Structures are given as C-alpha cells and as structure tokens.
Amino acid sequence: MSSRSCSLPPALAALGVAALVSLPGQARADERFAISGGVSVSLSFGQKLAFGLGADLRAAVLMDGSQPGGYSTGNMGFGPFAQATWLNFSAGRFAAGLHGGSDISDDFDNNAYSIDGEFGWTYRTRYSDELPGQHGLHVGAMTTLFSPLGLELSARAAIPLSGEPFVPEGTFGAGLRFPPPFGVRFRPIVGRPLRTADGVVLPPALGLGPAVSALARLDRATRAALAGAWLDSARAECGSIPAFLALARDLAAVGAPASLVARALAALDDEVRHTARCSEIASALAGWRLGPALLPPPAARDADRQAALVRMALEAWHDGCLGEGAAATRARRSLAGAKDAGVCAALGEIARDEALHAELGWRVLAYCLAEGGREVREAVGDVMTGPGPAPPRDDAEVEGERKELRAFGQLPRAEADAAWDETWAAARRDGERMLVG
Ligand SMILES: [Fe+2]
Ligand SMILES: [Fe+2]
Incomplete structure (x- = not known):
C-alpha cells in the first residue's frame, strides 16, 4: 500500500x-436475550368460525443448548408473550402469558427450525348477545421455519373460564416472524x-x-x-x-x-x-x-x-x-x-x-x-x-x-x-x- x-x-x-x-x-453468537415479533392470519373454530388478523410480540431469556462434543444445538429460552387478534373485523382476542422452547438445529444451521409452547390468559371481546366477552386459559404451540425472517405456523386453544357457552375455541394460524423467537445464531x-x-x-x-x-x-x-x-x-x-x-x-x-x-x-x-x-x-x-x-x-x-x-x-x-x-x-x-x-x-x-x-x-x-x-x-x-x-x-x-x-x-x-x-x-x-x- x-x-x-x-x-x-x-x-x-x-x-x-x-x-x-x-x-x-x-462475539455476536452470545446474545442472552431475544425479542421477536410476528404477524399472522388465522382461522378460529369452536364457538364461531372466524377469520383473524393477528400480531404477537415475545421476549426470551436465552440459554445455550448443547450436544456431545461441545456443539451448540442453538438456543433454548423462555419469557413473556402478548398477542392481539382481530376476529372477523368485529371482535378482538387478546392473550398474554409465558412461552418457552428451543431451536432444533446445530449451530451451523442458523436455527432454521424452532418450537415454542405458550401458556397464559386470554380474553375475547363480545361477538353478539349469544357470545358475550369471555375470559379463558390460553395454550398454544408455534413452530418457526427459516431464519432470520421466518415462516410461523401455530395452533392455539382458548378454554373458557367465565360465562357461557363453555365451548373451547381452537385457532390455526400462519404468518411471518422476525427475528426468530430464540434469536439469530451466528457463526x-x-x-x-x-x-x-x-x-x-x-x-x-x-x-x-x-x-x-x-x-x-x-x-x-x-x-x-x-x-x-x-x-x-x-x-x-x-x-x-x-x-x-x-x-x-x-x-x-x-x-x-x-x-x-x-x-x-x-x-x-x-x-x-x-x-x-x-x-x-x-x-x-x-x-x-x-x-x-x-x-x-x-x-x-x-x-x-x-x-x-x-x-x-x-x-x-x-x-x-x-x-x-x-x-x-x-x-x-x-x-x-x-x-x-x-x-x-x-x-x-x-x-x-x-x-x-x-x-x-x-x-x-x-x-x-x-x-x-x-x-x-x-x-x-x-x-x-x-x-x-x-x-x-x-x-x-x-x-x-x-x-x-x-x-x-x-x-x-x-x-x-x-x-x-x-x-x-x-x-x-x-x-x-x-x-x-
Ligand atoms: Fe488463517
Ligand atoms: Fe487457518
């Protein structure tokens, strides 16, 4: 030069x-905390067939997974989540609670797959006189494919805790998530x-x-x-x-x-x-x-x-x-x-x-x-x-x-x-x- x-x-x-x-x-591989957001479309059934537009935000404290030989399997983590879904453009469902799960891949795979479970509280606003607002237990599971912009697939259920009818509601959803729930792994x-x-x-x-x-x-x-x-x-x-x-x-x-x-x-x-x-x-x-x-x-x-x-x-x-x-x-x-x-x-x-x-x-x-x-x-x-x-x-x-x-x-x-x-x-x-x- x-x-x-x-x-x-x-x-x-x-x-x-x-x-x-x-x-x-x-070294950027060592993030200990992750925040992840997703948007999705969904179909709910049980009490009423409903189309939904949803948004989800979650945070996770991360722990490193490992396998024999000292190779990381990606991150595991848990933390709070919050969701809001607009049902049939007329009612809303809100959920909040704890989620936890793990990447399923080795450390050269950039967490191409993860699974994440959810447990918490949910509330649906009023649909009609027959279906008034209702509290419930929220359980769900989500998988994210690809990274760092991921495809998210979810299955969730709301189990009523108040009011009538006592009919659980199920929801299947698909959407996009960025970044993945347990962070982006770097090599x-x-x-x-x-x-x-x-x-x-x-x-x-x-x-x-x-x-x-x-x-x-x-x-x-x-x-x-x-x-x-x-x-x-x-x-x-x-x-x-x-x-x-x-x-x-x-x-x-x-x-x-x-x-x-x-x-x-x-x-x-x-x-x-x-x-x-x-x-x-x-x-x-x-x-x-x-x-x-x-x-x-x-x-x-x-x-x-x-x-x-x-x-x-x-x-x-x-x-x-x-x-x-x-x-x-x-x-x-x-x-x-x-x-x-x-x-x-x-x-x-x-x-x-x-x-x-x-x-x-x-x-x-x-x-x-x-x-x-x-x-x-x-x-x-x-x-x-x-x-x-x-x-x-x-x-x-x-x-x-x-x-x-x-x-x-x-x-x-x-x-x-x-x-x-x-x-x-x-x-x-x-x-x-x-x-x-
Ligand atoms: Fe070298
Ligand atoms: Fe070298």
Whole structure:
C-alpha cells in the first residue's frame, strides 16, 4: 500500500473507539436475550368460525443448548408473550402469558427450525348477545421455519373460564416472524474458530494509537467499512492461534503421531502471520493502529481419550475441512478481484495456508476415525449426512463502493456464500468416501 499521512476521519475515530471497548464475550453468537415479533392470519373454530388478523410480540431469556462434543444445538429460552387478534373485523382476542422452547438445529444451521409452547390468559371481546366477552386459559404451540425472517405456523386453544357457552375455541394460524423467537445464531468465524466451554469466542480488538494512513482516494465510508471488515478478519485469525495451540496439545494427549502435532504448531505460526497481515491492512485503512488481543487456549475438558477423539473429529470436520476449506476458497476468490498490492499479498498467503490447514483437518479426522472406532464414525456420519450447513452469518455485507471493495479483497455476500457452498459440497463428497473407505 502507498503511505500518505492524513488526519483521522471521524468515522474511523469512532471505529477506533468501538474497537477499544470490544470484549471477547461480545462475539455476536452470545446474545442472552431475544425479542421477536410476528404477524399472522388465522382461522378460529369452536364457538364461531372466524377469520383473524393477528400480531404477537415475545421476549426470551436465552440459554445455550448443547450436544456431545461441545456443539451448540442453538438456543433454548423462555419469557413473556402478548398477542392481539382481530376476529372477523368485529371482535378482538387478546392473550398474554409465558412461552418457552428451543431451536432444533446445530449451530451451523442458523436455527432454521424452532418450537415454542405458550401458556397464559386470554380474553375475547363480545361477538353478539349469544357470545358475550369471555375470559379463558390460553395454550398454544408455534413452530418457526427459516431464519432470520421466518415462516410461523401455530395452533392455539382458548378454554373458557367465565360465562357461557363453555365451548373451547381452537385457532390455526400462519404468518411471518422476525427475528426468530430464540434469536439469530451466528457463526462468527471464517477459518478455525476458538471454541471454549462458553462457546465460540472472538478475540477483542484494540485501538493502539494513530497510524500512518494510506489510500486517501477512498471515500470515508468505504474506508471505514473496509477497515472494519479487515479488523474482523484479524480477530478471527487471532482466535485461530490459541485454537491451534489447543489442537496441538490435545493431539499430543491422545497419542497422535508427532507429525500431526508439528503440523498443528506450524499452522499456529501461519495464523500469527495472518493476524499481523490483516491488522496491518485494517490499520492502514483506518489511520489508527488496530489489532486483536491474543487469548489463552481453552482448558482441556474431555472426560477421557474416547471423548477427546469424538470432539476432535467433529472439530476437524467443522473447523478444518469446512471452516478452513471455505476460508481458502474465499481467499482465492477474493484474490481474483483484488488490486491493492498489500491485500493481494495477504490473500495469496491466506489462500495457500488455509488450504494446508484444511488438509490438516482431513488428516486429524482420518486419525480420529481410525482410533475412535464406531462412536467417532457415527458422530461424524451424522453431521456429514445432516442438512447442509448455512454459510457463515456473521460477516454482514460490507457497505461501500463495489469496485473499491473488490480491489481491497471484500467479496459480495452472494460470492462469499457461493464459496461456502462449493466447499461444503466438495467436502461432503470426500467425507462420505472417507467414511465408507
Ligand atoms: Fe488463517
Ligand atoms: Fe487457518
């Protein structure tokens, strides 16, 4: 990159301040509270056949679901809800109470499905002299498909508690919901993520003081967006450093060949270089020295060797074969459109190294399959033959001038998603062959 001094633009100063206060726990996968709204049409029957137009608002305190191997199954949660429905354009039904349920998917699925139960109080206003206003118990269930804008299907019942007639009323509804009731799950990392007992953690970013700024020809908004995207990359790369240290330690602990341990340590070295490369680019764009803070490796937490082999096999598949494979494909595609010399050098290095890291993932997977027997084979088979994982969702479309974004190595969202899909399709073919063989 050419270097030319200039004052810190306000947008980038704000980015620097935001970076200063970013903490590891703030990885966007870790939301603890969700608010969700829905609109729906419904059909009620029992006391009177009625068409309904409804709105629903609900909040949830979230807990993380998990499955063996430390993989999240998405969120579980509970909290209050409130609903209002306009019946036959003449009467109203109101309901309020508690709801609780769970996502039903793994953490690469972006909570494509959830189920949610409801229990509370309901009141219908007067239809006619024969059907006066009535209180009741509300019970219901709802499923949401797709994310973050979901299709919602519901079945609800009102059991009268006052007045006549004592005829329960049932309602079926369909509508749209945004966001899903238990939050949108993000997969925050491209490449190998740092998994801890609390889930995936993204290292915090630090603003380290003014830097020589380059690239004055870019407008401020584009520079800020690019600096933010490269800083996110630096944080993801930095998270891979303790992840590889932990991999080397765990490989040694299960008695893996020394060559595998050595390759994990060599990959750690690569991630140190990637972190520095990405930080340099972010700093040059921002005119502010930016970089992530190194985090310690997660504590060893496997109950025994067999549990370690299962976990390492799943991680090798998710984080190596898929995550680092996709990072390599994506870097290659980014390189094809990049113009800036520093960006091209970084992407070339990352594309080459990440392909080697993905290959290491395959070797670790092969080792765990050979050592772990049927249990490892079944665990890996389940995730390989399950639904296709969605592309990473935490790298939002970078806003700015399209040509400049490409020149600085940022792919449009659709191309980044295509890189993911391509990696997934190829990895699945190879993975299934490996399981059979
Ligand atoms: Fe990397
Ligand atoms: Fe990597």
